Amino acid sequence: MxxxxxxxxxxxxxxxxxxxxxxxxxxxxxxxxxxxxxxxxxxxxxxxxxxxxxxxxxxxxVASPEAARLAGGPTGRVAVLVPHPSRWFFGELLEGLEGELRAADLDLVLFRVGGPEERAAFFARLPARRKVDAVVVLTPVDETEHARLASLDVAVVAAGGRVAPYPSIAVDEHAAGRQAMDHLLHLGHRRIGMIDVEDAGRPDGRRAAWEAALRDAGVGPDGDLVVTVSADGEGGADGMARLLGLRSPPTAVFAHNDEIALGAVRTLRRAGLRVPEDLSVIGIDDHPLAALTDLTTVAQPVREQGRRAGELVRAALRGELDQQAATLPTRLVLRGTTSPPAAPR
Missing domain, CATH: 1.10.260.40 (lambda repressor-like DNA-binding domains)
Known part of the structure; x- marks a missing residue:
């Protein structure tokens, strides 16, 4: 009936x-x-x-807060908007977030908002979505999307990057990039390439760090030394091949993340080049494979960012949220894929 x-x-x-x-x-x-x-x-x-x-x-x-309370009070659910749940970075964020929410008897409801069509469909249907007590965004949102989220009248927090205007937990992308670049410059490298990502989804502080570090070292950034690829190992392998095809290849490469860096190392070894004797490689993240493959990297506390985002949600639901942004530290991890440049032959 x-x-x-x-x-x-x-x-x-x-x-x-x-x-x-x-x-x-x-x-x-x-x-x-x-x-x-x-x-x-x-x-x-x-x-x-x-x-x-x-x-x-x-x-x-959109159901009013009063109606939601009359219907049974808080839902005990937190929506999480994630662009690429299969990627290691987002998986780590979700692990930390889910653990903190579970400790508060809150359920995580995952919504994938990757490509343009997925995003458009999700935000178009947003007012009729099931009720939640809060939203965590792991992806940037534009003004229209922000307005749709605001229509839910629930707390919204961000993790893994600065997503204005929400309270957020992140690392300083520019500072992390400078740690990687300054290490290469201190080793004596001046012709440094970058393998950047084509779908970072936010202003790329790592690319800006590459440019600023070279300028500070008195080296004009060479646009030919930057390639953009997909944010995975295959993208890194392709990007490294493109850099090796230059008339004057770099002596070192700064990869946007560790997965890209590992793909770059694979291409170098298949080309018969030694890492780091012939070419140095550094990434960012400290992916679990970085230690196993002796990759020099800049570590960021990914799971901790998710956990701290869960703390923000819990504070918001208690009416105690007053923190607008927190920046967690990164650190250089020296391993075996970087060394001074080879002497000219």
Whole structure:
């Protein structure tokens, strides 16, 4: 028994807030059925549930906090927006976040928002999404997306990068990049290439660090020494091949992350070049494979960023959130893929 009362009615819009009754009338069902459909309740036919959700989306309906409390209070759920859950970096963030939320009896609800179509579809449907108590964003959001999140009227925090205007936990990307570049410069390298990522999703502090470090060393940045690739090992392998194809290849390479750096090392070894004797390589992250492969890197506390984001959520739900941003430290980890440049032959 679904409680249907007939066909869909004409849209109801007014200057006041859209109510559940408006959604029910627009979908042609009772208010009780509309409530069960939007809340994931039982005894609602699939076609009816979809019609109610479509009506809620069209009217931009968002349940009021008062209605949510009357319906049972806090949901115990925290939405997490992540662009690439299969990547190590985001997996580590989620591990730290989930552990902190679980300790507070909060469930993590994961939403993948990777490509443009996924993002557009998610944010278009956002007002009709299941109710949550807070949102954690692991990806930048534009002004339109920010407005959609604001319509939920819940706390929003960020992790893994600065995502204005939310309270956030991150590292200083520029400082981490300078640690990598200053190490190479101190070793004596001046022709330093960079393998950057094409989908960083935010202003690239690491690329800016590459440029600033070279200028500070009196070396004009050479745009030919920068290649952009996908943020994985295969991208790094391809980027290194492109740098080796230059008339004057670099003597060292700064990779945007460790996975890219490891791909670059593979290409060098397949080309018969020695690392670091012929060419030095450094990354950022301290991926678990970095220690196993003796990769020099700049370590960042990825899981800790997720855990601290969970602390922000818990503070927000207690009404105690006053911290706007926290920056965690990074550190240079010296291993076996960097050394002074080879003497000219």
């Amino acid at each position: 679904t409680g249907d009362t007939g066909g869909a009615q004409a849209p109801l819009r007014s200057a006041s807030r859209v109510t559940l009754d408006d959604v029910a009338r627009h979908a042609g069902v009772s208010a009780a059925t509309a409530s069960r459909a939007l809340g994931g309740g039982p005894h609602v036919a699939a076609a009816t549930r979809e019609r109610v959700r479509a009506a809620a989306e069209e009217l931009d309906y």
